[in-house]
Amino acid sequence: MPRVGTAGPRWCVPGQVTQAKEVRELFYVKWAGFDYGETLMDPSGLRNHLLWGDTCKSIGRPELTADKVKAYRQLREAYGEYHTVKEGHRHEVYEHVLAGDDRAQRAFMEAEPRLLMEGDGLKWGLRYLRDEGIVLDIVSELKGTVGPIGENVILRFLRAHGLASLFRFLITPLGKIDVATGRIIDDRYRGHTKEEGTLFDVLVEDLAEQGVKGDEAVMVGDRPAFDIQPARARGLLTIQYVGYVDLPSGTPAARPDARIGSFAELPGLVAGWEQRPGGNGRR
Numbered sequence: 001m002p003r004v005g006t007a008g009p010r011w012c013v014p015g016q017v018t019q020a021k022e023v024r025e026l027f028y029v030k031w032a033g034f035d036y037g038e039t040l041m042d043p044s045g046l047r048n049h050l051l052w053g054d055t056c057k058s059i060g061r062p063e064l065t066a067d068k069v070k071a072y073r074q075l076r077e078a079y080g081e082y083h084t085v086k087e088g089h090r091h092e093v094y095e096h097v098l099a100g101d102d103r104a105q106r107a108f109m110e111a112e113p114r115l116l117m118e119g120d121g122l123k124w125g126l127r128y129l130r131d132e133g134i135v136l137d138i139v140s141e142l143k144g145t146v147g148p149i150g151e152n153v154i155l156r157f158l159r160a161h162g163l164a165s166l167f168r169f170l171i172t173p174l175g176k177i178d179v180a181t182g183r184i185i186d187d188r189y190r191g192h193t194k195e196e197g198t199l200f201d202v203l204v205e206d207l208a209e210q211g212v213k214g215d216e217a218v219m220v221g222d223r224p225a226f227d228i229q230p231a232r233a234r235g236l237l238t239i240q241y242v243g244y245v246d247l248p249s250g251t252p253a254a255r256p257d258a259r260i261g262s263f264a265e266l267p268g269l270v271a272g273w274e275q276r277p278g279g280n281g282r283r
């Protein structure tokens with residue numbers, strides 16, 4: 001596994017430190033992991049009547065829209081929230097809502113990523129981090145896909161929004177997936193979840209092999225129980241994204257190192273940590 005963050009200086013703020021040695025000492029954050037649902041992806045535009053209206057229209061059966069909306073809502077009632085249905089129970093969307101109809105599935109797969117929106121300031125914030133040499137991965141609770149793994153909902157979202165080239169890997173309970181090829185390249189993650197925290201155990205080990213220590217890595221996500229608490233407990237820096245939902249952090253141990261309402265805040269925030277004498281703000 002190639003080492004991360006050895007390419008050279010990344011944070012060189014004009015008027016501040018210019019000595020190579022000192023600059024190197026300011027480099028802490030080498031890796032950033034992003035949650036998908038309600039973080040990178042903002043579901044505000046995905047109104048059910050639009051999603052199922054577009055899907056049914058494109059198969060020439062607009063009269064089915066109300067039935068599909070109802071069937072989808074039944075899944076939401078069974079699993080609590082749409083994000084849980086979308087990330088963990090997609091096969092049931094195909095079976096229960098789309099009744100195994102291949103044409104309808106293809107229409108749904110085209111409509112969904114198009115209607116999903118990006119988190120506020122996402123492209124700008126991510127490009128900035130990437131251009132500064134920080135490696136970007138996605139860390140998601142994606143537990144199942146329908147059809148080829150390389151066609152999963154997250155990769156389709158990235159492609160539909162021109163974001164795929166910014167990310168390296170998609171880390172999930174299905175394994176570590178190479179964003180460029182859509183292939184699983186590391187099985188160690190299989191069966192491990194964010195909710196149980198074991199996915200982060202594997203991640204910390206994986207990052208260490210790449211030369212990235214826990215406090216050189218930052219996890220960004222919206223859900224304290226999935227993205228913040230288990231990552232923080234394993235020594236990663238954490239940022240809670242509150243641009244879509246602002247969930248209470250719970251106990252002091254679960255509190256993130258920072259909260260942002262827009263990804264446009266990321267560059268200044270990470271640079272601020274890097275510029276602190278002696279560390280990144282937690283030392």
Ligand SMILES: [Mg+2]
Pocket residue numbers: 035036037038039221222223
């Ligand atoms: Mg989320």
